[in-house]
Amino acid sequence: MKRNFGLSLLLVLCLGLLGGLGMVHAGEGVKGSAKADKLDACVAPTAFMRRNHFELIKHQRHITVHEGIRKTDHSLAGCVDCHVRKDAQGSHVPVNTPGEFCAGCHQFTGTTLDCFTCHATKPTGN
Amino acid sequence: MSQPTDQPTNKHRREFLAGAAAVTATAIAPGVFLQSVADAAPRASAVTDDVRYGMLIDTTKCADGCNDCVSACDKENGIDLLSKPEGASEELWEMQRPRWIRTVKLKNNLTGRVTSLPMMCQHCEHPPCVDVCPTGASFRRADGIVMVDRHTCIGCRYCMMACPYNARSFIHENIQTTLTAVPRGKGCVESCTFCVQRRDNGGTTTACQDACTQGAIVFGDLKDPDSAVSQAMAKYPNVQIRADLKLNTGVRYTDV
Amino acid sequence: MKKIHYREWGIDSPRYWGLLAVLAAIVAVGGFAVLYMEHEGHWVTGMTNQVVWGMPHVFAIFLIVAASGALNVASIASVFGQTMYKPLARLSGLLAITLLVGGLLVLVLDLGQPSRLIVAMTTYNFKSIFAWNIYLYVGFLGIVVVYLFTMMERKANGFTKGAGVVAFVWRLALTTGTGSIFGFLVARQAYDAAIMAPMFIIMSFAYGLALYLLVLMFTFNTDDRPLGDVLLRRMKNLLGVFVAAVFYFTLVYHLTNLYGTENHEFELFMLRDGGIYTAIFWVGWVLLGMLVPMGILFHPALGMQRGAIILAALFVVLGGLSAIYVIVIGGQAFPLSMFPAHTIIESGNFDGVNGMVRSYSPSLPEFLLGLGGFALALLVTFIAVRMMQFLPYSLADEVTDPHHAK
Numbered sequence: 001m002k003r004n005f006g007l008s009l010l011l012v013l014c015l016g017l018l019g020g021l022g023m024v025h026a027g028e029g030v031k032g033s034a035k036a037d038k039l040d041a042c043v044a045p046t047a048f049m050r051r052n053h054f055e056l057i058k059h060q061r062h063i064t065v066h067e068g069i070r071k072t073d074h075s076l077a078g079c080v081d082c083h084v085r086k087d088a089q090g091s092h093v094p095v096n097t098p099g100e101f102c103a104g105c106h107q108f109t110g111t112t113l114d115c116f117t118c119h120a121t122k123p124t125g126n
Numbered sequence: 127m128s129q130p131t132d133q134p135t136n137k138h139r140r141e142f143l144a145g146a147a148a149v150t151a152t153a154i155a156p157g158v159f160l161q162s163v164a165d166a167a168p169r170a171s172a173v174t175d176d177v178r179y180g181m182l183i184d185t186t187k188c189a190d191g192c193n194d195c196v197s198a199c200d201k202e203n204g205i206d207l208l209s210k211p212e213g214a215s216e217e218l219w220e221m222q223r224p225r226w227i228r229t230v231k232l233k234n235n236l237t238g239r240v241t242s243l244p245m246m247c248q249h250c251e252h253p254p255c256v257d258v259c260p261t262g263a264s265f266r267r268a269d270g271i272v273m274v275d276r277h278t279c280i281g282c283r284y285c286m287m288a289c290p291y292n293a294r295s296f297i298h299e300n301i302q303t304t305l306t307a308v309p310r311g312k313g314c315v316e317s318c319t320f321c322v323q324r325r326d327n328g329g330t331t332t333a334c335q336d337a338c339t340q341g342a343i344v345f346g347d348l349k350d351p352d353s354a355v356s357q358a359m360a361k362y363p364n365v366q367i368r369a370d371l372k373l374n375t376g377v378r379y380t381d382v
Numbered sequence: 383m384k385k386i387h388y389r390e391w392g393i394d395s396p397r398y399w400g401l402l403a404v405l406a407a408i409v410a411v412g413g414f415a416v417l418y419m420e421h422e423g424h425w426v427t428g429m430t431n432q433v434v435w436g437m438p439h440v441f442a443i444f445l446i447v448a449a450s451g452a453l454n455v456a457s458i459a460s461v462f463g464q465t466m467y468k469p470l471a472r473l474s475g476l477l478a479i480t481l482l483v484g485g486l487l488v489l490v491l492d493l494g495q496p497s498r499l500i501v502a503m504t505t506y507n508f509k510s511i512f513a514w515n516i517y518l519y520v521g522f523l524g525i526v527v528v529y530l531f532t533m534m535e536r537k538a539n540g541f542t543k544g545a546g547v548v549a550f551v552w553r554l555a556l557t558t559g560t561g562s563i564f565g566f567l568v569a570r571q572a573y574d575a576a577i578m579a580p581m582f583i584i585m586s587f588a589y590g591l592a593l594y595l596l597v598l599m600f601t602f603n604t605d606d607r608p609l610g611d612v613l614l615r616r617m618k619n620l621l622g623v624f625v626a627a628v629f630y631f632t633l634v635y636h637l638t639n640l641y642g643t644e645n646h647e648f649e650l651f652m653l654r655d656g657g658i659y660t661a662i663f664w665v666g667w668v669l670l671g672m673l674v675p676m677g678i679l680f681h682p683a684l685g686m687q688r689g690a691i692i693l694a695a696l697f698v699v700l701g702g703l704s705a706i707y708v709i710v711i712g713g714q715a716f717p718l719s720m721f722p723a724h725t726i727i728e729s730g731n732f733d734g735v736n737g738m739v740r741s742y743s744p745s746l747p748e749f750l751l752g753l754g755g756f757a758l759a760l761l762v763t764f765i766a767v768r769m770m771q772f773l774p775y776s777l778a779d780e781v782t783d784p785h786h787a788k
Contacts (some may be wrong), residue, residue, distance in 0.1 A: 138746070196730060205439055211422070218428070221432060221740075222431060223431075225730060225731050229729075230729045231727050231728050232725065233725050233726075234724055235725055241724075245731070257509050257510060258512065258567070259512070260507060260515075261502055261505045262507035280496075281498075282493055282494070282502075287434060287566075287567060290569035291718070292432065296433050296434060299425045300422070301421070312423045312494070313494030313495040314494055371569075
């Protein structure tokens with residue numbers, strides 16, 4: 001009993017330390033905190049997504065609005081849910097913030113990201 | 127060498143395993159539960175016209191001075207997240223903020239009888255707003271819901287000119303916070319969607335219906351003769367507002 | 383037929399550049415107003431969810447209607463064979479283009495999502511008259527360019543009549559489309575009338591000719607070019623006739639509404655109880671826009687005084703803006719008639735409580751946008767007549783009048 005308790009305590013302490021190691025400024029996304037960070041590939045191979053994610057989104061938005069289909073891999077809400085990071089306090093960082101996932105490529109390519117003038121930038125709605 | 131059978135089982139190991147299982151179950155159970163709710167419901171195939179959504183408003187049950195349906199709609203659809211822009215006049219903001227549903231109180235000119243009722247998009251079968259939209263953003267879905275595809279809306283407000291019920295709202299300011307289920311942005315037009323985010327995720331009611339404690343709002347499938355709304359419509363005489371326009375609205379009113 | 387000579391506008395340089403500077407400044411201020419409105423959102427305007435179209439639309443619709451009317455002058459020459467109007471045709475085509483561009487610019491820049499113009503030009507719902515109008519407006523620009531080309535390129539002169547007929551028919555369709563924007567709306571008592579389309583056509587005749595006359599007289603005056611009495615008399619009489627026609631259509635519109643009881647409330651609002659709208663209707667649309675100009679233009683003595691003619695034309699323009707204001711904004715201010723036998727005593731959305739009209743006060747950015755469009759149309763016109771040969775060298779009686787004693 002004592003040994004098990006000791007082991008559990010050690011586990012908790014280690015986890016705490018690991019968490020503490022990811023020290024970032026408040027509000028900034030912790031690298032690795034997004035669901036996507038833990039996965040190998042997105043809903044399609046990464047190379048495909050890089051070139052074609054907008055086609056998928058554009059096609060899906062029409063289907064969702066006009067046909068009501070929500071059960072899909074290609075929903076924008078799904079993208080946000082997976083790619084959003086949490087900051088040190090554990091709250092979501094808007095996914096279109098400079099430095100976060102979307103901006104990573106969009107800033108480099110210089111293409112405007114129009115989705116989030118209307119769509120929520122955090123999973124449960126900010 | 128096999129374990130001697132007369133040895134007592136390792137109580138510590140059993141307790142640890144039970145404890146670990148309990149903790150794990152508690153940790154993932156909520157996720158599993160939510161997942162099942164989310165997965166079971168989202169629509170996987172296109173809407174069809176087998177269903178036509180409609181609503182019956184029993185104006186005798188609409189309580190004077192009550193705005194529960196309005197508050198519920200505002201909350202469900204993220205309208206309560208909007209605030210007056212810095213520097214705007216209160217008066218003007220009241221005229222510019224979106225309203226998907228509002229209550230109206232009428233007095234009969236001859237008898238003086240007072241009626242209260244909620245007014246929202248009537249989801250017409252022949253919507254004037256759909257006719258006039260230059261890009262086709264304003265459209266009628268197969269299941270009867272009239273809504274705006276805000277990816278295509280250019281914000282010309284012609285549909286707002288055309289609507290006989292003044293049901294549509296234009297977003298006059300930059301939006302800071304939106305719900306995931308109900309996106310909203312500056313420069314587009316929107317109106318009551320019969321809570322389409324619920325329709326497409328397995329829900330059966332609208333927010334206004336749920337909020338009305340008097341039972342004045344009955345929502346459902348007009349094409350299903352057994353639905354509550356069909357039965358109510360068959361039972362209580364009801365009319366369309368502006369029936370002269372022959373729009374065949376999905377929302378009907380009794381005692382008006 | 384004597385050969386017509388055209389020459390670039392010869393106004394002296396300082397005045398020309400001064401004029402351009404003033405107009406450019408107005409356009410620039412309009413541009414800033416647009417940026418402000420687009421960045422902040424429409425909350426900075428006076429437009430609301432009840433009165434959704436405001437000052438910009440008044441200016442835009444006026445400019446578009448006047449544009450199609452400005453082409454009339456060329457049509458009178460090419461289509462109806464009045465040779466006396468032939469020298470006037472090039473300026474007429476130019477004005478049609480610049481006024482239309484000015485009006486469209488104002489309309490587009492007021493959109494909630496102006497960056498989606500590409501969407502508007504590629505995705506169409508052809509039941510909407512707006513969608514047809516996009517084709518009609520853009521097509522009109524192309525057709526008038528071709529028309530101008532046939533006039534200005536000597537080898538193409540043979541095609542002028544054909545191009546003129548196409549342009550004439552097209553602009554009738556265009557103005558019908560513009561009037562039908564309102565005529566097709568079943569929801570509002572001010573609209574939903576077949577008369578809206580022909581009324582807009584007749585208004586276009588009047589406003590277009592008035593603006594044309596003003597530009598012609600201004601450019602000729604500043605360049606000391608002669609404008610003979612014979613031609614001027616014909617044009618001012620024509621303007622008087624067009625204004626009289628507008629008067630007739632206005633009368634029919636209101637008399638018909640007054641006949642049917644269902645429209646009585648609306649007519650009382652328009653003619654008596656509408657506050658600012660009633661004032662603008664009687665003083666702007668009727669008095670200054672129609673009665674005074676007709677009085678001046680048909681007056682035996684006043685009618686041939688240049689100053690009086692200019693004043694009459696200015697009043698017609700003012701009357702036009704007033705008319706569009708009353709139609710567009712007055713029509714929205716009057717509450718919707720949703721519950722005929724009832725009075726609304728409370729409403730969560732300004733539905734006309736106790737008959738109260740919806741309020742609208744034009745804001746400065748809206749006004750600047752509309753004015754900017756007007757200024758842009760004039761700016762481009764003045765640059766074009768300065769750089770290319772749009773203006774006839776002389777419109778003196780010896781030149782224009784076929785009956786003039788040699």
